Amino acid sequence: MIEVRGLTKKFGAVTAVDGLTLRVERGEVFGLVGPDGAGKTTVMRMLCTLVAPTSGEARVAGFDVTREVDQVKDRIGYMAQRFGLYGDLTVAENMRFYADLFGVEGEAALTEQLLEMTRMAPFRDRYAAQLSGGMKQKLALMCTLLHKPEILFLDEPTNGVDPVSRRDFWVILRRLVDGGLTVFLTTAYLDEAERCGRVGLMHGGRLIRVDTPAGLKQALPEACIEVRCGDPRAARALLRGMDGIASADLTGSALHVFVRPGGPDEEAVRAYLAGRGISDAQARRILPSLEDVFIATIRGEAAVHAG
Ligand SMILES: Nc1ncnc2c1ncn2[C@@H]1O[C@H](COP(=O)(O)OP(=O)(O)OP(=O)(O)O)[C@@H](O)[C@H]1O
Ligand SMILES: [Mg+2]
Known part of the structure; x- marks a missing residue:
């Protein structure tokens, strides 16, 4: 058509x-x-x-x-x-x-x-x-x-x-x-x-x-981990400094963390936060939403254009 x-x-x-x-x-x-x-x-x-x-x-x-x-x-x-x-x-x-x-x-x-x-x-x-x-x-x-x-x-x-x-x-x-x-x-x-x-x-x-x-969703090379804790903003700041993390953004009350291929798994993310004063974090692997895919894709594009 x-x-x-x-x-x-x-x-x-x-x-x-x-x-x-x-x-x-x-x-x-x-x-x-x-x-x-x-x-x-x-x-x-x-x-x-x-x-x-x-x-x-x-x-x-x-x-x-x-x-x-x-x-x-x-x-x-x-x-x-x-x-x-x-x-x-x-x-x-x-x-x-x-x-x-x-x-x-x-x-x-x-x-x-x-x-x-x-x-x-x-x-x-x-x-x-x-x-x-x-x-x-x-x-x-x-x-x-x-x-x-x-x-x-x-x-x-x-x-x-x-x-x-x-x-x-x-x-x-x-x-x-x-x-x-x-x-x-x-x-x-x-x-x-x-x-x-x-x-x-x-x-x-x-x-x-x-x-x-x-x-x-399947084509997204990055894994998506959802993190919940009492202070998601503090967790976001920490995770943005962690190796292998492409991004960490608030989605409602949870954090959606994108992990590059070969990067940390959910347990490593939890341990990383626990070692830095956030002991109540729960982390689990989730299927990304279309919104996650969209944000990750646009981020990738922006990076390409930035050289
Ligand atoms: N008649 C026009 N004259 C000059 N520039 C235009 C004209 N129409 C659109 N543009 C420009 O072309 C680009 C694309 O606009 P367009 O309206 O197609 O976007 P859009 O994806 O529909 O946006 P939105 O989600 O806001 O509706 C924008 O930079 C806009 O400023
Ligand atoms: Mg339009």
């Missing part, structure tokens, strides 16, 4: 996207993650024909994003990071507005179906301005789905949405994907990235890893 080769976008001196190469198959849920300014929105806007690439090429649903703009547009739905809903129109009126915009015919039946699916039917006459954040996102999604796209582009679709509504949103997405839709999304939430079939890690305009969430 998506085929990208060497896709690059420069804004003056800024290279927002740098030689991106990627394939996304039909029916996949692909998630792009990366820090602010990594280039995620720019990738999406190029794939949606809204920004012209500086170089490289991209095909979406088999069509070229620069030469076959209309064919691409007919087949995609794009929910922008700030999707334009009209606050002074109701839910149903917003949907009618977008149906007109897309030239959708017989939209009434589809509107009903979408309202049912998203459990928004009771709110059809509520002004968009009065909806909760999660409901606004559902409405934006419904508007995006009105012209029956083959592929859905969602730019941070659940940003600022409470966890329950986010779960709701994902139940809806899952059903759409089961019905054959392809989804390409960006997210700042790494638990959300875990729900994707494959994830691309983007940093400084470059795609530095692409794999399944499980694959990304």
Whole structure:
């Protein structure tokens, strides 16, 4: 559904996207993650024909994003990071507005179906301005789905949405994907990235890893040890000075410590802390979270670029 080769976008001196190469198959849920300014929105806007690439090429649903703009547009739905809903129109009126915009015919039946699916039917006459954040996102999604796209582009679709509504949103997405839709999304939430079939890690305009969430975790060369103790900040300072430790960072009340290959094991970490006045430390080997992988990967990239 998506085929990208060497896709690059420069804004003056800024290279927002740098030689991106990627394939996304039909029916996949692909998630792009990366820090602010990594280039995620720019990738999406190029794939949606809204920004012209500086170089490289991209095909979406088999069509070229620069030469076959209309064919691409007919087949995609794009929910922008700030999707334009009209606050002074109701839910149903917003949907009618977008149906007109897309030239959708017989939209009434589809509107009903979408309202049912998203459990928004009771709110059809509520002004968009009065909806909760999660409901606004559902409405934006419904508007995006009105012209029956083959592929859905969602730019941070659940940003600022409470966890329950986010779960709701994902139940809806899952059903759409089961019905054959392809989804390409960006997210700042790494638990959300875990729900994707494959994830691309983007940093400084470059795609530095692409794999399944499980694959990304297994590929991490460093081991992850969780340390709990009464004074995690003191433990962090000590561990950052220990040989073989790549990093030690607080994750909630625990420390996540990355150990280079051949570095200390959990028992050595515990003994090291005990020998330096922290006698209550518990250390155990854990499977890294996607957040751990992400931080470790970005740290590795930064080190490479620092020479
Ligand atoms: N229209 C533009 N003109 C100039 N620079 C731009 C433009 N759009 C994006 N950029 C720059 O390109 C880089 C990538 O921006 P982009 O919005 O794609 O990042 P992002 O990964 O979506 O970030 P965020 O997580 O904050 O949404 C940034 O340095 C940004 O300032
Ligand atoms: Mg963005």
